Amino acid sequence: MKISIIIPNYNGRVLLEKNLPEVIKNSPAAEIIVVDDASGDDSVFFLKKNFPGIKIIGKNKNTGFSSTVNTGVEKAKGDLIILLNTDVYPKKDYVKPLLSYFNDPLTFAVGMLQESHEGGKIIKRGRGEGEFKKGFLIHRRGQIDKNDTLWVSGGAGIFRKSIWEKLGGFDEIFDPFYWEDIDLSFRAVKKGYKIWFEKNSVVVHRQSQGSIRNEYNPSRIKTIAYRNQFYFVRKNLTGADDRIAHYIWLPYHFINALKSGDWPFFMGFFPKKQ
Numbered sequence: 142m143k144i145s146i147i148i149p150n151y152n153g154r155v156l157l158e159k160n161l162p163e164v165i166k167n168s169p170a171a172e173i174i175v176v177d178d179a180s181g182d183d184s185v186f187f188l189k190k191n192f193p194g195i196k197i198i199g200k201n202k203n204t205g206f207s208s209t210v211n212t213g214v215e216k217a218k219g220d221l222i223i224l225l226n227t228d229v230y231p232k233k234d235y236v237k238p239l240l241s242y243f244n245d246p247l248t249f250a251v252g253m254l255q256e257s258h259e260g261g262k263i264i265k266r267g268r269g270e271g272e273f274k275k276g277f278l279i280h281r282r283g284q285i286d287k288n289d290t291l292w293v294s295g296g297a298g299i300f301r302k303s304i305w306e307k308l309g310g311f312d313e314i315f316d317p318f319y320w321e322d323i324d325l326s327f328r329a330v331k332k333g334y335k336i337w338f339e340k341n342s343v344v345v346h347r348q349s350q351g352s353i354r355n356e357y358n359p360s361r362i363k364t365i366a367y368r369n370q371f372y373f374v375r376k377n378l379t380g381a382d383d384r385i386a387h388y389i390w391l392p393y394h395f396i397n398a399l400k401s402g403d404w405p406f407f408m409g410f411f412p413k414k415q
Contacts (some may be wrong), residue, residue: 142243144236145172145219145302146291151352152229154184158326163191163230171223173238176213179203205316214310219302226296228351229255231344238341239299249308249334250293250300250326254285255346260296266346267294268338269323273383276390277374280323283387290338295322297344302336312376318353320369327377360405367409 146168147150150157157175164173174196179186180203198212216317222242225231235253242248264282269291271280280291293300295311305377308328315321326336349356353362378384398406 142219142220142240143218144170144223144299145170145174145214145217146167146223146225147210147213147217148173148175148225148227149178149206149213150175150180150184150227151178151203151209151279151351152180152182152184152356154180154182154187156227156350158190158191160197160227160230162227164194167231167233167235168223169304172218173285174198174213174217176200176209178205178209184280197292204313205317206236206295207313208314208322211310211313214302214305216264217302222300222302222305224295224298225344226299226346226351228348229297229344229346231342235342235344236299238339242337243301247333247335248337249304249329250298250336251342252290252293252336252338253297253299253344254338254340255297255344257348259345259348267297269294273378275393276387277370277394278323281333281364283342285338288338288340290326290336292323292326293336293338295325297346298322304329308332314372314376315369317365319366320373324373324377327373363405364408364412367406368412369409371410399407 146164175188176198177200179200185197185199188195198216200209210224239251242251252267257264257266265285266282268283269280269283270283271278271291282304283290307324311321315324329336374387378387
């Protein structure tokens, strides 16, 4: 199977300089596409000058993660699509453990183990767990001793392009970021496809260096996360019982947010028009 790697970029010139050589070194024969989301830095110039073998797609308007990735996948030639954020680089032989999953035609995606550098520690992420509770999908980091997962990360995962196209890719309502990969994974499983987690496929993730933390303040990040959590619920809780439970629990969440001064919760519930 042919592999394409999609790297969405926004003002990530420094990260590209650091991580792209590792992507190239550890991804032999893969097509590599960087989709630039109308960066204000010299990312595109830097790529053209230093990485002539990389396919570069430039956007005229900054729109966010989902639409940027969708643009790259649309142009990709691979049967399998690897998504890597600019603040991620893969370790040696990360691709090999992933491929056997795709012998099953129902496999849609496989998540990778992320060695996430956080507060001077390395936290192992990549496998998700969660359940619907008090009207919301509550998700969390899962232990890495199993290969089932609630979702496959859009920053370190591999996806079958043909199924991606059937599902319509990331829903761009989640732009600029967050919940798009949970939504896509959720829709895939509902359609009968399979998603997995593979701990032997390892990438290094330095999230604090990524564009989200550097381009948005914490309050705005939290507001967007809440907004997209509401979008996810309204879109995917199609059963009458689940929807009723969500609205029954809403007053409880409003009261808690009011008591704690969690204003991003209210701003996420009543989002401004984009």
